[in-house]
Amino acid sequence: MSESIINRQWVVAEHPTKELEEKHFGYKESSVRPLQEGEVLLKTHYLNIAPVMRMYMMKDGGGYSSEKLLSIGDVIHGRGVAEIIDSRHSDYQVGEYVHGQVGWQTYKISSMTDQEKFVKMTPRKLPVHYGLSALGMTGYSAYCGFFHRGYPHPDDTVLVSGAAGGVGSLVVQMAKTIGCKKIVGIAGGKVKCDLVKELGAHDVIDYKQEDVAERLSQTLAEGYDVFFDNVGGEIMDNSLLYMRAGARVVQCGAISEYLREGQFIPQNVIQVRKKAASLNGFFVYRHRHQYKEAEDRIASWIGEGVIKPLVDIEIGFERMPHALMGLYSGNNIGKKMVQVAQTETIY
Amino acid sequence: MSESIINRQWVVAEHPTKELEEKHFGYKESSVRPLQEGEVLLKTHYLNIAPVMRMYMMKDGGGYSSEKLLSIGDVIHGRGVAEIIDSRHSDYQVGEYVHGQVGWQTYKISSMTDQEKFVKMTPRKLPVHYGLSALGMTGYSAYCGFFHRGYPHPDDTVLVSGAAGGVGSLVVQMAKTIGCKKIVGIAGGKVKCDLVKELGAHDVIDYKQEDVAERLSQTLAEGYDVFFDNVGGEIMDNSLLYMRAGARVVQCGAISEYLREGQFIPQNVIQVRKKAASLNGFFVYRHRHQYKEAEDRIASWIGEGVIKPLVDIEIGFERMPHALMGLYSGNNIGKKMVQVAQTETIY
Numbered sequence A, B: 001m002s003e004s005i006i007n008r009q010w011v012v013a014e015h016p017t018k019e020l021e022e023k024h025f026g027y028k029e030s031s032v033r034p035l036q037e038g039e040v041l042l043k044t045h046y047l048n049i050a051p052v053m054r055m056y057m058m059k060d061g062g063g064y065s066s067e068k069l070l071s072i073g074d075v076i077h078g079r080g081v082a083e084i085i086d087s088r089h090s091d092y093q094v095g096e097y098v099h100g101q102v103g104w105q106t107y108k109i110s111s112m113t114d115q116e117k118f119v120k121m122t123p124r125k126l127p128v129h130y131g132l133s134a135l136g137m138t139g140y141s142a143y144c145g146f147f148h149r150g151y152p153h154p155d156d157t158v159l160v161s162g163a164a165g166g167v168g169s170l171v172v173q174m175a176k177t178i179g180c181k182k183i184v185g186i187a188g189g190k191v192k193c194d195l196v197k198e199l200g201a202h203d204v205i206d207y208k209q210e211d212v213a214e215r216l217s218q219t220l221a222e223g224y225d226v227f228f229d230n231v232g233g234e235i236m237d238n239s240l241l242y243m244r245a246g247a248r249v250v251q252c253g254a255i256s257e258y259l260r261e262g263q264f265i266p267q268n269v270i271q272v273r274k275k276a277a278s279l280n281g282f283f284v285y286r287h288r289h290q291y292k293e294a295e296d297r298i299a300s301w302i303g304e305g306v307i308k309p310l311v312d313i314e315i316g317f318e319r320m321p322h323a324l325m326g327l328y329s330g331n332n333i334g335k336k337m338v339q340v341a342q343t344e345t346i347y
Helices: A053-057 A126-133 A137-149 A164-175 A190-199 A212-219 A233-241 A270-274 A284-304 A317-328 B055-056 B129-132 B137-150 B165-177 B190-199 B214-221 B233-242 B270-274 B284-305 B318-329
Strands: A006-012 A025-031 A040-048 A079-087 A097-101 A107-110 A156-160 A183-189 A201-205 A223-229 A243-251 A278-281 A311-315 A335-339 B005-011 B024-032 B042-048 B078-085 B099-103 B107-110 B159-160 B182-187 B203-206 B223-231 B243-251 B278-281 B309-314 B337-338
Touching: A006 A223, A006 A317, A025 A164, A040 A126, A040 A317, A079 A126, A097 A126, A126 A137, A126 A311, A137 A223, A137 A284, A156 A164, A156 A233, A156 A270, A156 A284, A156 B182, A156 B270, A164 A183, A164 A190, A164 A223, A164 A284, A183 A190, A183 A317, A190 A201, A212 A233, A212 B190, A223 A233, A223 B243, A233 A270, A243 A270, A270 B278, A311 A317, A335 B099, B005 B318, B042 B129, B042 B318, B099 B129, B129 B137, B129 B243, B129 B309, B129 B337, B137 B223, B137 B243, B137 B284, B137 B309, B159 B233, B165 B182, B165 B223, B165 B284, B165 B337, B182 B190, B182 B214, B190 B203, B203 B214, B223 B233, B233 B243, B233 B270, B243 B270, B309 B318, B318 B337
Parallel strands: A156 A183, A156 A223, A183 A201, A223 A243, A243 A278, A311 A335, B159 B182, B159 B223, B182 B203, B223 B243, B243 B278, B309 B337
Antiparallel strands: A006 A025, A040 A079, A040 A107, A040 A335, A079 A097, A278 B278, B005 B024, B042 B078, B042 B107, B042 B337, B078 B099
């Protein structure tokens, strides 16, 4: 069946060094070849849009090495939700859905290697795009990062930066769900800040309008126990001043550092020793053994109505470069993604 | 009985700002008053000598707040092993031994408050001074820091700085006891380095004779899983470059930073996020619930002959200032302490 199918792809046309521009993206089309034994044909439904993608496109991978470095003409890395539309692999049946390394393309032939990190989705009668948000890596990151690197207790005060983003908005809701005593969010702009309050935060700092250092010193005068950080940079550094003894900082992301020239050197790390705190780097792929636990608990919270996945969906494969470039100006609310298929699917 | 007893004390004569000198120490004598209800009279047998003591003596406590700030004339803080020689407290009997905040004095009247952190010693027919080394805070620090903040596995590569010191020498032996694959120590001078090798390290870097950065890059080319740090500063910072994915760094002490002007800012902390590692500040008093586990396991290892407590004992209460000043030049081997009582006691 695959010979008549045209695959559309976004590739690296030029390696970016600083901000992304149109010229860095190239567009290609090609026919899909027939499957060989052990392969599946995937049809992309949704593609993820994430800060780290700019780094994937850089010549040196921006110093991150978790994915293969890209050369000019290579399909850009990116996770997606895809439907198996043909299979010569005994573990995968036509009609099943997976999320994993699809890349910026509308079809993919895969032998489902470990490197591609595909995870089969469980049918739950929910929008299939949840496989890129609450029931995929975004949800796993929020859950595994918060519970297995942040060790929250109900009595805790929790600080979340990037609180209106895909991961952050889930962490705020999880903190509320387990009854954390005080939840403080950091987000940019009134719309996002209002939203974060609605999700359960007791206080939200608007980093675009307010003096973050001053607001932190007021609202966290008694310190925090868990800090779930998605932004890095000065906000992270400043937040290190408000650790309580034994606090846990989860470094999930550092979007503010990815666009910076040179390396950001935090000034307040000595607080980690002085407060007997922990600075915990977090990399979701180290938590594979906890994905199922994460997914089941989040799905049950969605069922109870206590967790609402926030998604920000642009429609059309042609919008991929635009969607990614927009991400760095912080204009998304919730998990950013692009709908590639014609219709929204429930699975 | 106590009226005829003379208490000898070392007090703060002048607050140090940089290195310690004789003029900072003052000597006092006074009679011990009779006990009141709920008090015990302690006779000091051994007093601890620790890097943090210089900070206790500073006007601002050197930025550390775990003990009450000292004024001119106050007895210097310090833990000791003491015998209960009189008691009007129902929980403490004459003849029992404790370790805790005795202070730099030969006798102490105490109501055994939490603040003084006294721990009753278990009679084990071992030298009573082990209460300041392997079977006291030094042992608790090594055990709780290594096992409960470093989470070592038998397959791990372990790096220990200050490896010939009281805590470090125990950590090296514990790493060997649980079968860690590779143990690398850092110590100063040939005598100490030879000793650390004898305790079980596979390689030892002599920071006084060798280029630490170069040696680390060679011996830890494949990285470490656990880094137990007692020294802080450049050696710690340099060591951050050799974390494996998921590595755990235990920040137990930072002797190289205590004498520094201004605050040391590590340059390589970004590695924590990049390697999904953990930087774990460690403060032994947060682990009280694990003291008994620590003491029982260490005592049993001592019994089996696999752990040897290293102690460096100066004799005579009058030697206290000299013993402390010598500590910062790194001339001690194992746990430094001063024997105050006339004879060595087995308890």
